[in-house]
Amino acid sequence: MAGHNTYLTYKRETAELLYWVIQASNSIIQKTGAEDEDGLSLLNTSGKTTVYGLVSMAKLIAEHIGRQTVPPIVYRLFKSVIKAREEAHEAFKQLAAENSDPEVKKNNASHKHFIDALKEAFKALGGESETAKREADAGSLHEAQAAETNIILLANKFASLNLGTVNDEAQDDAEAASDASDGPAAAQRPQKKYSGKGKKGKRGKKPKQKQKKPVANEPPLVGVPIESYRIIEDKEGIMTDYLMATYALAREWIDLRGFMQKTWRQVAYDGLNAAVAGTLSNVAVSMLKRSELAMHLDFPGHDSFHTIMNTITRGDVEKIQGNFKLRLIKFYKAQAQTRVEEAALDVKEQLMIHTYNDLLDFVADYQKTRSGKPTKSMLAEIQNWDPTFNLQQATPEQRLKWRRSYTINWLYDLVNLFSSVVVQRNTLKGQNWALEKVDWSEDGPWSVHRRLFGLNEFAGWVTSLATQKQGTDVRNKVQPHSVFQLQCIVDSLMVSRGFSTSTFRGHVMRPPAHQFRPRRDVDLFLDRENERGGSGFLQAVDILEQLFERDAQMHGNPKRHTKHMEVLKIAQQDFIDWLGESKYGYVLKSISPSQFSNSNANGLWEYSPFLCGLGLMEGLEISYLFGMMIWDRIPEPFLLIHLHNMLVQRGYIAQPVGLYASLQSLFTDAFFIDGKVPTSNFLEALVAKVDAYNTARARATQQAARRSNAQASDVHGMLDVNANKFFKTPTTLVSYRKADWNYERVADSDIKPISMLAMLRVAQTELVVDPETGKLRPAETELTSRMRAAKLSEEILAGMSSMVRRMNNKNHEDPAMMARFAAMAEPGYMTESGGLRELSKKLKTGGQAGSESKVQHEELDLDGVDVLEFLKWDIHADVCGREPLSSLNFVWVTARFFIQFMQMEDELRKLRNPTYVRAYEVDPTLMREKRLSLAVGALRGGDEQCLRIMAEQFQNPRAGFMDHIYWKDLETELKTDKEIPRKEDDEFNDQVDTACSVM
Structure with missing residues (x-):
């Protein structure tokens, strides 16, 4: 499993290890009939055991396996689990050295005892032998598959071993061994307290029986999932696991934050498209959500940011500052690692405590009046925020103060904008909505009113906290992933101004990216001022509207494209009002003015690369989905691709036209049966593709998908490509959203x-x-x-x-x-x-x-x-x-399709081409769908004049893929960070490959 934090890895590997040990132990017990001192079976029927039970089972297995070897994967699991525990123990020892709290020392002692028991079980199975070490380090590829299915196969394979040759003496020894431990049975006999340390109970030992009848050979753990296998611990053990989970989660967000800072730096300094960084930010947030969910399941009620921080810092941030050490390790080729340097971790910075406190202070201040205006005391602190402030010349304290002012100002603008729809109802229409009771979620009743692109979930969450009644304690409602997301929002601007943070070096300063504008890529996508004709989404909608009207007139049907244009115009207006800009600055006079009015009333967007990146990401998704919906309902895309292919195959076009060749490559499965491009029988190929949809099964599937879309709560669900007949390919962005940004949930069918x-x-x-x-x-x-x-x-x-x-x-x-x-x-x-x-x-x-x-x-x-x-x-x-599906302006390409047909029609009409005349002027049946009739006539072949004219017009001019993208250019290769030349940015870290360990 990739991308999970160290605690989740430890938890999974522990479960896999216990699965094998318990299954193997049960197999031996079933075959030998071993019982405990009271004549009760030692079979484990719950998948749970104590650490002593694990040792007992390991010894039982070792005693009975004879010459059969333990699978190398089991040794690897043991080593990995022990290593995870030892690393945590070392960290806790450091903490204990600076902390006189007896509870900490007690937890550490319990932790050490747990590690010793694991090592004892490992040793009992021969894990310390040279043979085992070699096997664990060099297992075969097949054996090294440690996925759950293979663990199960290994356990089942072991269970099938022939243990019937165990002699009576071995059986006696096994019975005696059963007296020494109650571990495997402890969880199965709750009504009888068992000693647990190998001591005899109060009852006398039953007479030893020389021959035991094997118990029924039925699997005792049927239906118990591997995730349920775990070691039962006492209070100290549970606390140790919780500490491991909190430290792992903190380590995870520290690493993810560093990656996202680097990515946003590439946006500002190296031209990386902001939508790439925005999508990665959502995936990173999803990773933290999964880790938090695991914590919630294991430790319910202890997964809030406040609780986690109190646990890590022992409730005293100042005292803990300096207790966490970071080691820089240098690796040389074919040499052992050496420690280069060690530094104390800036706990407040790396654990996001500054940002968390800024969030809480904002919420508390907003709650005091719920007017959208800061209190006088808060205003005095944040009102003079200067976007041109020289961070390079400032002290660390001044930078933090400047960052705090930005954070709170930006949050005020975000909440004021997001809550404006309800505030206006109260102020202008005399309605009386109780703000603290409003459902602000992105699926709530107010979501039908678009106010923002890209950040609706986060905006709704912050608004729900800020609009509560004064004094409402929201700390338990703040999860780590939300603090991380706010941290990324803040970092995206900071790094563009040359201010980033390093776990090892603290504040890292460089000259700001003077040429960078957060709205850079959003402006290219929309092209509000029509600076790049034929590229922006907004102009494309206007052009297509005119072409749709002309097509409707030609077919004598004024409503032919009405529905298409209605949805496109809605999207166009939403983009104008809420993407890159908002009505907040010039229309919504009933709410408080922007906190950035002194420098830029559109500061919510102008000062947030993060919001621009996520907003652009959503804009690209929506434009693609609208494009696919329209293409699925008009004949022009299908007809032109099939015509172009025929003309190329038959030599009328010597070199494929770039736009059509690219579309044919990107949507091969949509245009042709089984994705096979025909080289003959071109009309039959078109008919076959259309007929493939017209089966009862295909229509039923599409109708079910459309019903599902109709019940969706947002535009993404309503436009789900699964409801299309032909164009069902999702972009990478679309497929990630469908999986809620969890890459592990992306369907195999959606992966390229x-x-x-x-x-x-x-x-x-x-x-x-x-x-x-x-x-x-x-x-x-x-x-x-x-x-x-x-x-x-x-x-x-x-x-x-x-x-x-x-x-x-x-x-x-x-x-x-x-x-x-x-x-x-x-x-x-x-x-x-x-x-x-x-x-x-x-x-x-x-x-x-x-x-x-x-x-x-x-x-x-x-x-x-x-x-x-x-x-x-x-x-x-x-x-x-x-493979830039998201970069293609499908609205503009659709306009190109209509222009392409119009060019052909004009030339064919001038020449009075018989195929054209019949389809457009003579046959009433064919005239119902004139372009379809024309294309079918051409694909049938025989009209050389028609084919020649079509070929000429396909190349008049030759349309290129690059002529229809939103950006100025494409990057066929993504540069790695080390391929980007820098002067001082990463001089320290780039000297060698490094791996850091946070303690």
């Missing part, structure tokens, strides 16, 4: 076969032995089937898995690893023999099963930053890179 996410998914797919070749290959899934259909060989699929796992191992000998991933994600690379030879040379996988060919790798457990690095390539490719 050649993508970084596909690589991640394949690396997590179980490997099986190919019965024909004897080689290991990823199991058959929907995604791997599609990848194989895309002509990716088994060698490539195995290579993907291996490369991702090498990234998992932090291979410092290969700094160009991500560049090779990017090369693999290029469609051409996968089909070129050179690329395949290079990949085969670099990757040594796919050996014979059971042979000596071994691959060193471990459970796929990339951290969140590693995962984001992968996903960044896919998101960039979609927004402005090699």
Whole structure:
């Protein structure tokens, strides 16, 4: 599982380890009939045990396995769990050294006892032997699959071992061993207290029976999921687990924050499209949400930011400052790691306490009047915020004060804008809505009134806190992911002004990005001033409206495109009013003016790269969904692609026209049956594609999807591409939103076969032995089937898995690893023999099963930053890179389609072409759909004049894909951070590859 924090990894691996141990122990007990001193079965029926029970089971297994070996994966799990506990213990010891709290020392003692017990169980199973060490470090690729399914297979395989040869003496020994521990049975006999430390109970020991009858061979844990396997701990043990969870969560957001600062810096300094950073921000927030959910399930009521901070700081931030150490480790090729430097962590900064306090102070101040105006005391603190303030010359205290003023001012504008729809009802229409009772959520009743793009969930959450009655304590309603999101909002502006923070160096200053404007990419998308004709969304809607009217007149149907234009005009007006700008500054006079009025009344957007990035992201999604909806309901896209293909195949067009060739490549499955481009029988190919939809099953599926869309609460659900007949391909942005930004929930059907996410998914797919070749290959899934259909060989699929796992191992000998991933994600690379030879040379996988060919790798457990690095390539490719569905202005392309047909029609009419005349002037039946009739006549063949004229007009002029994108250009490759030349930005960190450990 990739992208989860260390606590979730520890929790999962502990469950997997216990699954194997308990299943193996139960198998032995069933085959030997072992009982405890009271004649009760030792079978574990709950999946839960004490740490002593684990030791007892390990000894029982070791005593009865004979020459059978413990699977190497079990040793690896033991080592990983022990390592996680030891690392946490070291951190807690540091804390205890500076803290006289006896509770802390008691927890540490309990923690050490737990670690010792784990080591005892590990040793009992032979884990410290040289053979076990070699096997654990060099297991076969198949055995090293530590996914749950393989753990289950290993346990079941062990359970099937022939243990019937155990002699009577061994059975006696097993029975005696059962007297020494109550662990496996402790959770099954709650009514009888058991000693737990190997001591005899008060009852006398029953006479030993020389021969035990095996118990019924029925699995005692049927239906118990692997997630339910856990070690039962006392109060101190539970507290230790909670501390591990809180530290892991803090470590996770520190790492994710560092990644997002770097990404927003690339937006400001290197031109990275803001929508890429906005999407990655949402994915990062989703990662924290998943970690929080796991904490909530394990420790309900203890997952708020306030509780977590109190736990980590022991309720005293000032006292704990300096107690957390950060170590910088240098790695050299083929050499051991060495510590370079150690520094104290700025707890307030890295644990986001400054931002959290700013949020609470804003909420408390807003609640005092709920008028949208700061109190006098707050106004005195924040009113003189200067966007041009020289942060480089300021002291650290002055920077923090400037940042705090910005944060609170920006939050005031956000809440005032988001609550304006209700405030206006109260002030202008005399209504009496109680603000504290309003449902401000993005799915609430007021969501039908668009006020903001990109940040509706966060805005609704902050507004719900701020509009409560004065004095309402909101601390338990603040989750870490919300504080992290606000921190990213603030950081996005700070880094553009040259102010970033480092876990190791504190405040890092550089000259501000003087040429950067937060609205840069939003303005290109909309092009409000029509500075780049044919590029912006707003102008495209106006042009298409005129073309729709002309088409409606030609067909004698004034309402032919009415519904299409209604939805497009609504989207256009919403973009004008609420994307990049808002009515807040010049229309909504009934609410308080912007807190940034002294410098820029549109400061909510102008001073927030984060809001612009997320707003643009949503704008790109909506424009794409509208484009697909319209294309699915008009004939022009289908007809032109089929006509263009025929004219190219038959030689009327020597070189494919860029726009149509690109669209044919991007939507091959939408235009042609099974994605196969026809080279003959062109009319039959069009008819076959249309008929494929006209089956009863296809229509029923679409109708069900449309009913689902009609019940959706937002525009994204209403326009879900699943309800379309042909154009069902989601962009990367759309597929991530459908999965609520959780990349693990993106459906296999929505993942592009050649993508970084596909690589991640394949690396997590179980490997099986190919019965024909004897080689290991990823199991058959929907995604791997599609990848194989895309002509990716088994060698490539195995290579993907291996490369991702090498990234998992932090291979410092290969700094160009991500560049090779990017090369693999290029469609051409996968089909070129050179690329395949290079990949085969670099990757040594796919050996014979059971042979000596071994691959060193471990459970796929990339951290969140590693995962984001992968996903960044896919998101960039979609927004402005090699497969830029989201960058294409589909409204403008639709206009081009209509213009293309008009050009053909004008020339054919002048020449009185018979195919044209029949379709447009003679046959009433054909005249109902004139362009469809014209295209069918051309595809049928035989009218050379018609085909020649069409070919000429396709090239008059030759329309290019690049002529219809929102941006000035595309970037086919995404530069890594180290490929971007800098003077002083990362001089310290770029000297060597480093890995930091926070304590």
